[in-house]
Amino acid sequence: MELSKILDLGQTALELGLVNSLTVLALFLSYSMLNVCDLSTDGCFTLGAVVGAVVAISGHPLLSIPAAMLAGSVSGLVTATLQTRMGVQSLLAGIVVNSALYSVNMAISGNKAQLAMNKTETVFTMAKRLLAGTPLSGAYRLIVELIAVCLIVLFLSAFLKTKLGLSIRATGSNADMVRSSSINPVFTTTVGLCISNSFTALSGCLMAQQGKSYDINLGSGMVTVALASLLIGGVFFGRSGVTLRAVGAVVGAFLFRVIYAVALRFKMPGFMLKAVSAVIVVIAISGPYLREQGKLLLRRRRSGREAGVC
């Protein structure tokens, strides 16, 4: 393969990785910090995409970003309220919101499963015009995404060290301790989910605008893809400070895309993406468990053999 082609592939992997990494950062906050597996991620990603698309199509490309993030945080608020104030189990709350979001998304798009944005002014087309003629003109997508990802990583690394951020982390680590520190875990969980879902929606918004099209299925399987990326990132930065771990989440998203791109080169059909991510999630989560079980099995065998000798 020629160099330019590799570079091309690398750039695509980087672009998609960066967009996805925003969802990975959302899960970094909800899953790694708050210890909540937010299964509304798929629907929320699509929600961000459709809100961003509708607002951009109506002629407000810049407004589309905060609009999508706001929609996402409202969705997070609903998920959080269900699980903290209405007695719905955490996983179920996410699932319920996720399926409700399908209807919401269809309603927002005016009962259309797709929206085309070929001629729509988006943050990407704006960046393209701004950079026209400069040496960076070919990388306008990359630049928009890099800015978004950097802002979010910087925000997270600062936020997680504030009292609120620390309380959110403590809620995931030991909710009893939070309560005895006079902090209401209901509040920290709610704030955490609102913020994380706004990232997920931002991710979806940028994904749709970058691809110039919205599809109701844009977000399906996102939670697995993002979780896989998060766990890959955790392999490298799992034990570091929060900033490095957030960077690790972004690296994980990129590596996931690279693995996927390579698999495609080896003639893996595109529809395998979700199976691959599912397998990665299973390996990453059950790996340590199976290793322990394997050790036990070995010990049992060995002691059985020794008993036989006696």
Next chain:
Amino acid sequence: MLKLSHLDKTFNPGTADAKRALCDLSLHVNPGDFISIIGANGAGKSTLFNAICGSFFTDSGTILLGGEDITMQPEHVRARQIGRLFQDPMRGTAPDMTIEENLAVAAGMRTWLSRVTSKDRRAFRDRLATLGMGLEDRMSQRVGLLSGGQRQALTLLMATYNPPRLLLLDEHTAALDPGTAEKVLAITRQTVEQYSITCLMITHNMQSALDLGNRTIMMDDGRIIYDVSGEERSSLTIHDLTARFRDARGRELDNDRMLLGNV
């Protein structure tokens, strides 16, 4: 200071498993009291603490703390005035966070967006140094790496960082080895004296129940069956306590750890 009036709590009411854990329990705690609580397994000692802390709401009765009615206050609101330590050293700290971060959450910084300043850090260091465990030099280590005794000492520091009006100790040294338990108990005593915190302590060690504090209460079946302080208490022996129990309840005190440990 703390006034419990006619507290009642039944778990699983209306089922075959119904258990009346607190029966019309009243207790008046004076400011500066250090009360040790003893009683058989299932006597309702921890349930009493749960009721005071707000882990659940009692079925009836009122709880006044410093004149304020906290009967229906949620747990995290009461926590401003009440500190609590459990037997399990893991319960009071967040293992995935560093010592400094744990302290920061417990210390409660000014606003939600405040960060740990170097001044905070110095204050944390000074307070950690009073524990005499060398934790002040390990502030950036994860709490999960500490031993049980160190975690319990840290929990004590966190619970009393902003001195509460009331400190509840639920056998907080029982899971520690004797040497460490001694040390944590000494730190407890010192902290309670220094900030003149009113304190209730559940213990299974009858000797320390008599040695520590100024008042001892014995619980059984959700009731207080014996409440002793002053002259009478200073002449009490473990033997008297068990005899008291037998007289009051017509049976032997059946707390395994108590009996194995002391009699």
